[in-house]
Amino acid sequence: MSQIELDELHTELARKQVLDDYGTPMTTSKVDVRDATASDSTVAPQTRKQAVHARVQFAALCWCLFLAGWNDGTLGPLLPRIREVYHVGFAVVSLLFVLACVGFVFGALINVPLSDKLGFGKVIVLGSLCQIVAYTLQAPALPFPVFVIAYAINGVGIALQDAQANGFVASLKDNAEAKMGFLHAAYGAGALASPLVATQFSQLRHWSFHFLVSLGIAISNTIVLSAVFRFKNQDECLTEIGQPVGEQGAEGESKFRQIITHKTVQLLAFFILVYVGVEVTIGGWIVTYIIDVREGGPSSGYISAGFFGGLMLGRVILLWVNQKIGERRVLFLYALLAIGLEFVVWFVPSLIGNAVAVSLVGVLLGPM
Helix, strand or coil, rough: CHHHHHHHHHHHHHHHHCCCCCCCCCCCCHHHHHHHHHHHHCCCCCCCCHHHHHHHHHHHHHHHHHHHHHHHHHHHHHHHHHHHHHCCCCCHHHHHHHHHHHHHHHHHHHHHHHHHHHHHHHHHHHHHHHHHHHHHHHCCCCCCCHHHHHHHHHHHHHHHHHHHHHHHHHCCCCCCCHHHHHHHHHHHHHHHHHHHHHHHHCCCHHHHHHHHHHHCCCCHHHHHHHHHHCCCHHHHHHCCCCCCCCCCCCCCCHHHHHHHHHHHHHHHHHHHHHHHHHHHHHHHHHHHHHHHHCCCHHHHHHHHHHHHHHHHHHHHHHHHHHHHCCHHHHHHHHHHHHHHHHHHHHHCCCCHHHHHHHHHHHHHHHCC
């Protein structure tokens, strides 16, 4: 389309916009009145009470994502001990990752219909209850099949909470991008803290009591989510903080079909599948690799903390690089550098060098 045709199209669109409801041209005064009315109806100052409540809501969601990070950072340091206690090999113990993934995918698929039927407040609490059930089954170190099923239940719970928390923050009108960054930094903080605790429990007789700590966090998460959002739907929660609610789109099966048939959603879903798979694989298996291949000691679990710490740090310190180079091009740069560092881990027989390389991989994966 030529520039002249574009100019004509813009002129036609502008002309159509300055029409009243009956298709007749509006006078300047009518335009001004309508603009003023729209401005008055959409812009409402947030009261101090509403601002405080908004911060409380956001803090509750950050605590929710902290628990998700805590969960993902737990398995790496405990994996060698799990293999030892249950007398299983790599193939069998990998079912923990497989069932967690299956549970997460199932939770993601049922999130939309559950949200339409139950609403935001009930679904996010339901997800937290799933984690309570999972940690209750894991803490006494029940037989391995039960232990694996608990990871599937946990996956469902994390998927529901993750979807609801991200959707809520994305709907905010005030600094949604910055808040989304802090939300995922909370995930990184949980993933950083968990290996520090799990490494200690991995050396104890009652290693599975680490999940009692996880259970305590999950119970507090359920209490906080219930008290803050009080089982209300998202529109009601947004109204409480003085944010106008937008128009409702399609519901139920129609909404779900629109989501999964959108090409952009499919591409992003594939990217996230690969990205999260790489992230969880490195964080989950690096401790086993360091112990078996590099002959690391009992403190090798701290390397997992270094990886997740790098993940959290990268999401903060590399934001300016993303803006400088460009969001799309920088992904290829980070991916190439991360692959290069992985080769360092594979071929450089140095425990310290591997630990540093893994941490740097975390830094590069963080802002992706």
